[in-house]
Each structure stands twice: as C-alpha cells, then as structure tokens.
Amino acid sequence: MLTNYKVGEFFDEMIGKSGEPRNHYQWFYQLVHQFSEQELKEKHETAQLSFLRQGITFTVYNHTGSTERTMPFDFVPIIIPDTKWEKVKKGMKQRMSALNHFLSDVYHDQNIVKDGIVPAELIEQNPYYYHKQVGGVDIPLDNHIFLAGIDLIKDENGDYRVLEDNLRNPSGMSYVFQNRYVMRQVYPELFFQHSIETLEQQFSELHQAVISHVPKNANPSKPPAAVLLTPGMYNSAYYDHVFLAQQMGIELVEGRDLIVKDDIVYMKTIRGLKRVDIIYRRIDDDFLDPEAFRPDSALGVSGLLNAYRKGNVSILNGIGNGVADDKAMYAYVPDMIRYYLDEEPIIPNVETYFLRDPEQMEYVLEHLDKLVVKNVGASGGYDMLIGPHAEESERELFRKKIIESPSQYIAQPTIKLSRAPAYQDGKFYPCHVDLRVFVMNGETTHVMPGGLSRVALKEGSLVVNSSQGGGGKDTWILAEGGQANA
Template sequence: MHPFDEMYEAVAQSAASPVAGAAVRAHYRSYASWLAGQDDTLMRSRRDEAELIFRRVGITFAVYGAKDEDGSGTERLIPFDLIPRIIPADEWREMRRGLVQRVTALNRFLHDVYHDQEILKAGVVPAEQVLNNAQYRPIMQGVDLPNNVYSSISGIDIVRAADDQGKGVYYVLEDNLRVPSGVSYMLENRKMMMRLFPSLFANHRVAPVAHYPDLLLETLRASSPAGIAAPTVVVLTPGMYNSAYFEHAFLAQQMGVELVEGQDLFVKEDFVYMRTTRGPKRVDVIYRRVDDDFMDPEAFRPDSSLGCAGIMRAYRAGHVTICNAVGTGVADDKSIYPYVPKMIEFYLGEKPILQNVPTYMCREPDSLKYVLANMKDLVVKEVHGAGGYGMLVGPASTQAEIEEFRQAVIARPDGYIAQPTLSLSSCPTYVESGIAPRHIDLRPFVLSGTEVQMAPGGLTRVALKEGSLVVNSSQGGGTKDTWILEV
C-alpha cells in the first residue's frame, strides 16, 4: 500500500514526483495552482534567502557528540522547507478535541499517581510500571499543584497513515510532557513564509499562530501559587550550550520575561529569588527547560550546577510553581504510552478520539516472543529513548543491526516496546532534485492552565532523506510551516 499523500490523492512509488495526473485534494487546490506557476529559479532563491535569514538570526540547534573538522562542537540550521503542510478546518477541529481529551486525561493520571493512585489500585495500569519507573519521583507524592496541572506545556507527536481503504488516519505516536521543544520553529517558520510569500496569505485564510507566546504566558501566570496578583515568571535554561538554547531565549524575549540560569536563582526561607541589579526579586513561576535530575542538587544529582539548591523545598511548600512539574516524565515514558487510551476511559468515561499506534510491550512474554520473531518488520524503541536515538527501524536495518538490537532486547525486555512500521504520510517538499514527497509528522503544542488551549497547527517535521521515516532534527530532519485553513 502506498503512503497517504497530504496534497495528492496518489503518490509515486519512487518518491521522485507525484503521480502524473493525480488529483489534488480540495484543501490544497488553490495552493497547488499557485505552486504550478512558480519559477524554479525563484523558488531556489527564496530557499537561499530563508537559510541566510535563519543563520543571521541564529536559529540553530547544537548536535551533541557531533564535531566539526577542527574538533569543536557543531551547530546546525534546521532545514526549512518552502512548501507548507495544509490541514483543513474540519480535520483540525477533530484533532483539537482529541488533543484536549488526551492531555486532560494525562494530567488527571499524574495527579492520581502522586496522590490516591486509584488507577493503580484498580489494576488499569500495573503499579510496578509506575512506581519502579525511572521517571517516578517519590518526592512529589502528596504535593498539591495549582489547577492540578502537571504538564502545562505538552507536545503531542501525531502521524498519519493510510488505512485499508487508503484514507488517512491520525495516530498519536508519542506524548512529550517533560520539556517539549520546537515551538519557536513553528513561529519562525510562519514569519518566514509571510516574508517570502506574502501574497499566499492574502489568498488563503490561514489561522494565525503568532499569539502563542501570549497564550503561553497566560498559562504560566494561571499556574502561579494562590493569592499572587501579578506573578513573576522566568524561563530557566541550562545555558547557551544546550541544543535548544535559541528557543529558550526566544520564548523569554517573546513573553517579556527574564531568561535565567540556575546560578541566577537562590532560595531563602523556602522562597525562590532571582538576583537582579536592583537586588533580589521573588520568583513565582519557573518555566523550566532543565531535566528533573538537574533541578536541585539537594534533592537529585548533587553534582548538578544547572539548577538551584533548595528549589524543591520551595516547590513542595507551595511558594513557587515549576512548569512542567517535576515527575511528569512518568506519564510520557514509552512503557506507559500503551495505557493512555485506558486512562481516557478511566478518568473521563470517554472513548479516545485520537488512536494510539498498536504497541507490543516487550516486558510481556507473548509480546516479546512476537517482537523477537518479527524484528525486521517492526520499529523497536528504548522506553527512555528520545530524538530518534535508541531505536531500530526494522525494514531499514541490516541483519547485523537487527541482531545487535535483538540481544539488547533479550538482555532487558522491560526497557523496550515495538510498533508496526507505519508508512507516515508524505507531503511535497522542495529538495535538491526539485519537488518530491517526503514523510512528515506533526507536533501540536497543548497548553493547560485553568483551561486547555493551543495555537492552531503545530510544528511539522519532515524527513528530508528519500524514504526515511525519521523526522528528528538531530537525525537530519527539517521543518515546514503548518497551515490550518479557517472556514
């Protein structure tokens, strides 16, 4: 079966060009007509202009472990594609409903895990899966959070694949609830498209995304400890050598709040303060882009200099809010992902709107047996892996790679899950050879405060290598602007 193509009703097997004469889907027709009239030389010059501007602005990410020829660390641009991914209004409405439902259930699960543990007592989620999980934080047990929200900013990865009738079906591939990144690229991609092709936005009713920083700040302020009329919000970054530092600085600047490092904060009498030129200033909400283990050397890793000593004491006392909450990782672990549909039914009494990808848990003997026998056809993932690492894509791997991964799974089956190799939907993409289909995913950013909100769309990531299913920027993927058409 051919992959579902977002723009055309059929896609070529070779991925060199769309099927000749294939019908254009209704929501792409106006754009396809415009694209057909564009000169290739003009498109190439626009692509070069985008790269120059992104480089000048400093929209880069660091690649850990990668080295330039001189041995120094390397920073790379995330390639930007000129052809947008377009989603019609009715599809977005349904996806949005599913995202609100899913994130609401995940926050209910996190509150339950750190309080009464009803879902564990009911046997819906195995207790050992949670309580023995590396991301479970006993220090959070019994801590009450504003609005009972643990994941204020959730990045939910969604893919699309063709069903038996060739219709595109959306699936949730992964929940990112700790420190999800990429929203700055969503915003910068839109600005770039409006700069390069302003006429397109006069002819298409594209839902705006520029208000995301306002929504984010509203969400963070809504999570402030009770009784504070004008909360002070800061963005906590590990520093300029972090791969997502551009985004940390960008969001702080867009929200008009301070960007701080751990050394800029201190705790006194269980309150958190920021050092300023005018003296200490109390901090009420910390939008942290630092992992749990590095947040507080008193509570977690004593060798960490990225966080602030005593911050967990202030947090547990209710004098500061950390977004996302410490301990959220227990809900986005890949070994917990298969239980999210059951969480939705348990907490909300509803059927899931968005489907999970079928998942085999290698900790279960029957699933392990199936996975070991069918590795060449599956995607096998380390439960704590991220960024496209710790993963085997069976159909694209050598026999030696499969055998090496097989031994790792046998040695530690509870550390792995496996899924069918979905043929991710493709979207026309401007590559060196011209316009060709490439596989994509979508990461909408869901904000939970007193209510659940989101900017329309999200970050579309694209696997630029022909045939590749790995869209992660650290693995050579690029990004596209995502258009939600307003009716």
C-alpha cells in the same frame, strides 16, 4: 515541476490517488506552477539564509562532539482544513485531561493502580517517578502539564494517530513561529487570498497559561513574577528558550541567577533580590536541585524543592511528569481516557508491543524485519531500530539488547507514514512527515493552531527528528472556503 511527482502506496497530504491535488491544496498547486525553476531555487535559498541570519539553530551531539546547525526548512506547507483540525483539538484536550488526571493520581492515591488498570511496576520502576520528592504535594490548578508536545502521524488511510506524548520539556515551539515568519517574508504570494489561522495571539495564550499557576503562598498584593530557567547557551534547545522568554516578556535565568532564602525563591538583580513565584523550567528534574536530586548538578538551585513543596513557588512543567510520557506508559493512555473520563479516545494510539511480556517479545524477535523498536527512555530518534530499513547486523544488535533488557524497549508496526512534497536540490519529491501539536494548560486548555510539521528530508527516510537530518514545514489551518485575507 510536479508532473513527475509519484504518490506511491502512502497517503499523500497534497496529491490524491488519482494524481490530482486535494481540494484544500488546489490553489497552492496552481500557484507553484506559476513560479519558474529559477524563482523557486532563489526563494528556497533565501529561506535557508533567513534562518542562518537570525541564529535559528539547534545543537547535535555525537561521539565526535557537538555541531551547531540551522533547521532545514521546506516551503511546501502542510495544510489542514479547519473541519479536520476541530477533531485534532478535541482529541488533544481529551488526552491532556486524562494524562493530567493520571499524574495527579499517581502522586496521591494511585486509584488507577489499585483498580488494576496500570501495572504498579510500570510506575515504581520508572526512572522519572519522583514520589519521594513530590508525592502528596498539591500544586496550583492541580495541573501537572503546563505545556505538552504531542506527536501525531497519519496512517495509510489519512487518519491521525498519536505517536508520542512529550510532557516534560517539549521543544520546538519557537520554530513554529519562525517557520511562519520566513514563509511570510519569502513567499508572500501564498498568503494573499486565503484565510489561514494566525499565530499572533499564541504568546499571549502561553504567557497567560504560565502566570495562571500562582503558588499558594504568593504575595496577593503583587502580580506574579515568572522566569524561564535554562541550562544555558550550550543546551541544544537554547534558541527555543531565548525566543520564548523574549516573546512572553519574562526573564531568562540560569540556576546561578536564583537563590532560595527561608524557602522562598529570589532572582538576583542589580537592585537586590526579587521574589520569583513561577518557574517555567527547561532543566530536567535530575538537575533542578542538588539537595534533592543529583548533588553534582551545577545547573539547578539548592533548596528549590523545599520552596516548591511548601507552596512558595510553582515549577512548570511539574516534577515527575516523565512517569506519564515514557514509551511504555504510552500504551495505557487510551485506558486512562476510559478510566478518568469515561470516554473513548478520539485519536487512537499506534499499536504497541510490550517486550516484558514473553509472548509479545517472542513475536517481536521473530518479526524484527517488519517492526520499529524504541528505547522507552530515549528521544530524538536515538537507540531506535526501523526493521525494514535496517541491516541484518543492526537487527541482531537489537535482538541482543531486547533479550538483555526487555522492559527497556517497545515495538510498533512500521506505519505507512503519510508523505508530502518537499522541495530540495531543485526538485520536488515525496517525504514522510509528522506533526507536533502544542497544548497549553492554565485555567483553560488551549491548542495552538497548526504546530510543528517535521519532515524526513532524506529520500525514503522515516526519521523526522532534526538531530537525524529532518527539517521543518509551516503548518496552516485553513478556513473552509478560505478566500479572505490571512
């Protein structure tokens, strides 16, 4: 069934330019040929039904309302040899260290601004910069980033590049575990003879990272109490919240379940109030505390910021992390690595044009048909132009947007995003992929093996986001030789 598969001009994860499978995919390639067409169809349908039965969904919002969907799943895994993965791990730890230094710096001394590395206006005009609320606040472990989701792509040479940093509320970790669960249930043959890094210890790592952020004034005679704060069941990532809270063994709460008394946070229980030390929040900064941010917020907890400032509660991820992960600041991360760590970036960025620079804006406006344009504050594939695939009317619309608000947009070359085989509608065809790597920070930094491989299931599409029709794949870190039981 793979005989008609065409690699084309893109780097293919599975098939080399010669048309032969890459060494670490040889066994998988041979195994797929043992399945009949009917067996593959049945397994594919069983996998999709497994997601539906377990309620593994996300919500897509548009002008007509909201729709509940399951994440489309593709059974062809992304396989990464552990020698290649070692470089990814080192690159992720390096990047997290520099970004954490940056966040600590911008909310304290701002030396990176004084030394002319990052322009002051990029920080001061950033809508996610909350110096008034948390400037000068010392936090546990001096760690602003408890969990990061870093999006990687491979270019035409098969080399990794960082596409985006997600340091506020990165979602998708639950899908990593569910992808693996479904693969084991539906395709057990794939796991019999190969040493694939397991995910069993990852919840322990995540929980350990959470409870290591003990606030300064916690009761030393009691173990720290942690909760996961969700906006509620109507949030698009609610399944993610429920799953992670269950697996870590911490309470899932909404704002109405918490109360602040004398600058200490408590959870309401049937046995009375119970002190809360650590809040892993999945609510945006603006909605956390109506006294400090949006007064119309019904999702947050009044008085929470005062408790945070006084060292009575920890909030993960840190308030104001958005100043470090918007698409305009992204271009300066390599400079942060050099400035704070005195090292060269292990995994480079994608080249980026700043449209607030008149020369760069002029270049971009002349080459809109060759570039990708992104809104620095948007996510999920929204308000984005993929120039080569766009109609002239779409390019004209973005031309006007850029001229009206140049600082609101960046542009990047259209990378020849790597591809991998996907099995949909009874056939294999090449689809573009990226990889979200999850990095947990506590007393140590830990990179989850694999991560969430996202795939643009629509043929020819470059957009992998689930809200835009993308799906997921299991991601395997394969030990060299890999002939032991997984």
